[in-house]
Every structure is written in structure tokens, then in C-alpha cells.
Amino acid sequence: MPDSPQTTQSPVIEVIGLSKQFGSFAALTDLSFTACQGEILGLLGTNGAGKTTTIHLLLGLITPSAGRIRILGRDLPEERREILKRVNFSSAYTALPSNLTVWENLNVFARLYGQRTDRKKIHDLLTLFEIPEVMDHLTGSLSSGQLTRLNLCKAFLNDPEILFLDEPTASLDPDIADKVRHQLRTLRTERRTTMIYTSHNMHEVETMCDRVIFLSHGKLVMAGPPAAIVQRAKSASLEELFISIARNGYIYEEPPDTEKPPCGSA
Amino acid sequence: MWLRINAIILRYFYLHRRSIARTMEIFFWPVMNLLVWGYVTRYLESIAAPRLVAFLVGNVIFWDVLYRSQQGITLTITEEFWVRNIINIFITPIRMTELIAAICIVGIGKSLITTAFLGILAALFYDYHLLALGPAILPFFGNLLLFGWAVGLCTLALIFRYGRAAEALIWGIPFLIQPLSAVFYPVAVLPGWLQKIAWLLPSTHVFEGMRLAQQTGHTDMTMLFTALGLNLVYLLLGALYFGWMLGKVRERGYLTRLHLE
Numbered sequence: 001m002p003d004s005p006q007t008t009q010s011p012v013i014e015v016i017g018l019s020k021q022f023g024s025f026a027a028l029t030d031l032s033f034t035a036c037q038g039e040i041l042g043l044l045g046t047n048g049a050g051k052t053t054t055i056h057l058l059l060g061l062i063t064p065s066a067g068r069i070r071i072l073g074r075d076l077p078e079e080r081r082e083i084l085k086r087v088n089f090s091s092a093y094t095a096l097p098s099n100l101t102v103w104e105n106l107n108v109f110a111r112l113y114g115q116r117t118d119r120k121k122i123h124d125l126l127t128l129f130e131i132p133e134v135m136d137h138l139t140g141s142l143s144s145g146q147l148t149r150l151n152l153c154k155a156f157l158n159d160p161e162i163l164f165l166d167e168p169t170a171s172l173d174p175d176i177a178d179k180v181r182h183q184l185r186t187l188r189t190e191r192r193t194t195m196i197y198t199s200h201n202m203h204e205v206e207t208m209c210d211r212v213i214f215l216s217h218g219k220l221v222m223a224g225p226p227a228a229i230v231q232r233a234k235s236a237s238l239e240e241l242f243i244s245i246a247r248n249g250y251i252y253e254e255p256p257d258t259e260k261p262p263c264g265s266a
Numbered sequence: 267m268w269l270r271i272n273a274i275i276l277r278y279f280y281l282h283r284r285s286i287a288r289t290m291e292i293f294f295w296p297v298m299n300l301l302v303w304g305y306v307t308r309y310l311e312s313i314a315a316p317r318l319v320a321f322l323v324g325n326v327i328f329w330d331v332l333y334r335s336q337q338g339i340t341l342t343i344t345e346e347f348w349v350r351n352i353i354n355i356f357i358t359p360i361r362m363t364e365l366i367a368a369i370c371i372v373g374i375g376k377s378l379i380t381t382a383f384l385g386i387l388a389a390l391f392y393d394y395h396l397l398a399l400g401p402a403i404l405p406f407f408g409n410l411l412l413f414g415w416a417v418g419l420c421t422l423a424l425i426f427r428y429g430r431a432a433e434a435l436i437w438g439i440p441f442l443i444q445p446l447s448a449v450f451y452p453v454a455v456l457p458g459w460l461q462k463i464a465w466l467l468p469s470t471h472v473f474e475g476m477r478l479a480q481q482t483g484h485t486d487m488t489m490l491f492t493a494l495g496l497n498l499v500y501l502l503l504g505a506l507y508f509g510w511m512l513g514k515v516r517e518r519g520y521l522t523r524l525h526l527e
Contacts (some may be wrong), residue, residue, distance in 0.1 A: 022519055053519075059357050062519045084359045095350040097281065104280045111273030112358035154354070 010073075012037050012162055012194050013058065018067035020053055020218075027053045028218040031067070037161070038192040040185075042199065042209035042226070046246045050218040051198045055164050058196065059089055072161060085113065090155035091166035092148065098140030102126070102150055105139055106157065113158035125153045129183060145176035152180065156187070162194045169204060177201075181208055202239040212238075216245050270360045274368030278342060291337075296330045296380050297387060304392050321480060322450060323394040325473055327384045329449045331377050331407055332469055333440045335414025338373025339366070340421045340436045347430075356521065362512065370415055377411060399476065402485040406472050409490065412497040413468045417443065419504035423511035426520060448473040468493040468500065 011034035020028040028050045035041045043051040056062045058069060060080040069076040071083045096105040103122055110117035119135070126132045129149040134142055142150060148168065155163055165184070169177040181204060187193055199205050205212060206226045214222040214229070222229050222245070226238050235241035282288045300323070307322040343365075346352040355365070385396040397403065421439050425432045446460065447469035453461055464470045471493035479485050515521050 020519075027519075052522075056519070056522050061353065061356060061516065061522055063513075063516045081359045081361065084357060087357075089353070089357050091353070093350070094353050096354065097277070097349045097351050099284055099349075100277070100280045104276075108273045108277045108280070109354070109358065111269045111276065112355070112360055114269055114359065116269065 010037065011035060012072055013041075013196070014068075014070040015054075015058070016068045016070075018054075018057060018069065019065045020050075020057060020062065021065040026218050028057070028215075031215075031218075031220055033213055033220065033223065035162075035194050035196060037194055038188060039211065040188060040195040040197055040209045042197045042205045042212035043215065044198070044205060044212050044242060045215035049215040051215060052166055053218075054215070055089070055166055055196065055198065059087070059164060060084070085158065086160060087162040087164065088155040088158055088160040089164040089166070090148075090151040090168055092168065092170035093166065094151070095147070096139050096150060096154060099138065101136050101138055102131075102134050102142070103136060105150070106153060109154050110157050115158065117157075122153075125156060126150075128156070128187075129153055130179065144171045145173065148172055148176070148180065152183075159191065160193060162196070165195055165197045167198055167200065169199065169201065177204070184208070202237070202242055206238055214242075214245055221245060267361075267364055270358070270364050271368040271371070274360070274365060275372055278369075278372045281345075291341075292334075292376050292380050293383060296327075296334075296384055299330065300326055300384050300387060301391070304388070308392065321477055323388050323392050324396060324399070324476060324480060325449050327381060327388060327396060328406060328410055328472070328476065329444065329447075330380060330384065331410040332414045332417075332443075332447075334377050334380060335370075335373045335411045336418040336421065336440055337414075337436060338376060339369050339415055339418030340425065342369045342372065343422055344425060344433060344436065353522065362509075366419075373415070374411065377407075381407065399479055400485070402475075402479055402490070405490045405494070406476055409468055409472045409493040409497055412494075412501060413472075416497065416500035416504040419501075419508040423504075423508040426515045427511055429520065429523070443467060443469060446470060448477070452477060466496070468496040471496070 013033075013035040015034070016032050018028055018031040019026070031050070031054065033041075043054055045051050053062070057064055058071065058076070060077050060083070063077060072086055074083050076083060096109075100108070103119065106122045106125070107117060110122075123132055123135060126135055129152055131146050131149050131153075134146055134150070139147070139150065148171070152168065155165075168184075169180055172180065184195065185208065188195060195208075197205070197208055199208075209226060211224060212222075212226050212229065213220055222233065222241075224232070230236075230238050230241055233241050233244070235244060282292075303326045304323055343352075346355055381396075388394040388396060399406065417439060421435050424435055446456070446464040447467055448464065449469075453464050453470055453474055456464055471489040475486050475489035475493070478489070
């Protein structure tokens, strides 16, 4: 079970009627949800369900076809730069330049977030993720586990209030993955960082997420705390529920979850 | 703002400091180009045209300014696609204008280093003195930088739109411009209808202006100002086209797909 969420009453992310159309393909249809401060919200679904598209929309990398996004009380895309100063992103599918050292990469990105940094601050950040020894190593020489943790160090450079994590533990061995999860939970508790989390590892989702949103073919099909939706769907586990939705789509007669999230907004 | 521009400059400083391949881009290819054209010129000069060195060597050096400034914009951004870093940059608060400004500053630095190095080699090998052009060397240089940036913005817009398939344009587009720019021959040798097109390019005014300066010792200010005026128009059009295309790219999701290509 995740640590008890440090949520407040004001949602930090509000998504209302979000749709994204790529030509004739509907990547997302009428998606609405909120996320509260200090909450870890999981985005679940098969490949192509719309998870990454949702994250890219929330980061302003792509523009919505319809709907409204408010992050930290500001509208996307109008106030994108102000929002980006206060959020960050880490993904298994992005990389930092391999021909720069770890220090060089983090120094460059700290400045991009408007922060002058020094080696001590970077060292402290690397220590937080248990990789201080790689500070002067070329990024290209790091192992997958070290690279993932370096990406997370990059993501914490600006002390983000919201962190978007796209399969952050993909390709990690179970030991490192467990350490990363533990570190993220600790940071969430200490800093009250909101995290939007995608993963195909259902055990990880159950461990990490306070609430999950199931997407299928770009539509929200279920939402709620992991244990609650498993119970509601009469599934044996979250994994079984995932497989059921993946193979059968939206098979449940009840409408998508309308339970009010912890910070109050529907 | 300056901190973010400085970050991008620092990123490319780190990159070039450690990469022999990228240092070659500044020194090796321009030097090879100069040596080949320099010796071809020497040979032609010995058999026919005594003033060829003055025309050709200088123009070869200055052509490189345009070529490298266009590549400065396109290759630096494309590099971020190659290393899957583009999304990391695009989710920082950096403005597109800041990113382009940083890339242009890096481009100025690289062009100055290349031009100075080629200028020294030209003096040593061919007794050609770039500084003999006088103070006009700066507006010639500046105009070619500006045109390179305008062409670079358009090229970059096409790369954003068409992805890796369009990368060949980085090297191809300059050579579409070169035959019309009067780099190696006067614009007068072109057919009449083509001359009209050629005079629409700022680079033609620069290279014709340089040719005139080398022949007469006189700098035609009209040509320089015409080149500047055309550059401002092309830069504005290039920026508008790039901005419009970036909007399309965000709308259609090309940026995130390009990242995964």
C-alpha cells in the first residue's frame, strides 16, 4: 500500500473534457480528472491507450483538440512557461546526452530551469538517488539503473511541485526498481510532490499509486484507488483487471468512477 | 533569460570540447575545401587568369560562413533528436527565441573560429589576405550569417515537419543556393531569367560585392544594404514559417514522434 497521501483540498491538475485527434485517429476522448497535491496518480492502459499522449498534453508538447487543462491554477497552453518552471518529467524513453558527463548534463539543465548550481548541490542530488560516484563519469558509460536515477535527478533539479513519470522503472532490475520506488515515495512524503505515474507493472502501481485512471482506446473506463476498483470490478487483482480491460475494452456495466477524489473536485 | 541561453551555449561547449568529429566540422571540412579550391585556383591562374586567387579563395572562405551558420541552426537541434534529448529541452521553461538565440551565438563563435583559421591558411598557402577587404569584411560576414540563419530556420521547420526523412536537406539546401549566389563565378554568366532570381538572394549581393571590392578596392554600400534588407525580410519570413510549423508540430504530435524515430 502507498504511504498515506499528503493531499490538500485544492487540485493541482484539472483536466476537463480533454480530447486529442490525430487525423482520423482519436488518441483521447473527453478525458476528465483531477490530481491533488501530494497525490500519486497512476495512468494505466495498454500500449496506445493514451497514457503518454495524456502526459505530453499536460506538458504542452502537443496541443489538445478540445478540452481544458489547468495546472497549479494556470491554464495550458497560455501559461505554459510558468507551469514548466514548477513541473518536471522523467521517462524511460528520453535520454540525456551521452557525450556529456553527469555533472555537465545536470549543470546545463539546472540553468535551463533558471538555477545557478554548484557541484555540492548536484552531489547532494546524486546522493539522494545513491549515485554520487558517477558525478564525473560520461553519461554514456552509465548502466540502465544509473541512467534512470540520473533522469530522476534531472527531474528533481527544480524541486518540482508536479512530476510526470513515464514508466520510470522500465528496464530496471527488481532491486534497483524497488530502491527507486522507495525514494520516490519518500520524496513525495517529504516534499508533497504530486506524481503522475505510468507503468505496466501492476504490483508497482499498487505499491505506488493512491489512485489510478484506466484508459482504453483513449477513453477513461475506470478510476479510483487500486484496491477499490479491483473490488468494484470483482477482479482477483489489478493485473487481472488490466488484462480484462485490455482484451475486452470497457466491459463493465457501471459508469466510469464518479467517486470524488481526495481533494474534492470531481 | 541569459541563464537559459548560457545553458544551451554551455551544452554545445561541453559537446565540442570532447568530440573530435564535431571539431572536424569546424576545422577539417572547411580546410579541405579551401585546399582543393585553392590549388585548383592556383593551377587555373598559372595557365590563364591571374586574379583568380583573389576572387575564389576569399569566396570559398565566405561561402563557408553561410554554410556553417545554416548548419549551426539545423545540426544543433537535430543533434538533440539523435540523442533523444529534445523532449527534455522542450519541457524546460526555455523560450524558442532563447533556444534559437543560443544556437546563433554558438554559430557565430564557430564561424569566427573557422573563418580566422581559414584566413591564416589562405595567407600562408596562397598569399591571400582576407583582411585586405578592409572594414567591409564585417558586413560581408554578418550578411552571410544572417542569410544562413534564415535558411536554417526554414530547413529546421521542414525537419520538424517531415522528420528524419528531411535531414538530407541540412546538407542539400545550401547547395541549392550556391549556384545562384555567384560564389565561384559572376552572376553575369547566368542566363538572364536566372539572374533575376539570383539577385533575390542576399548571398549574391555579398559575393558580387566582394568580387567588386577585390577588383576595384571599392565597397559598394548599396549591395551591402540591399543584402541586409533582403536578409531582414528572409529572417522574418523564416521565423514566421518556423513558428507556424512549430504550432503544426505541436498540434499533430510530430515532436514527440520525431523523438522516437
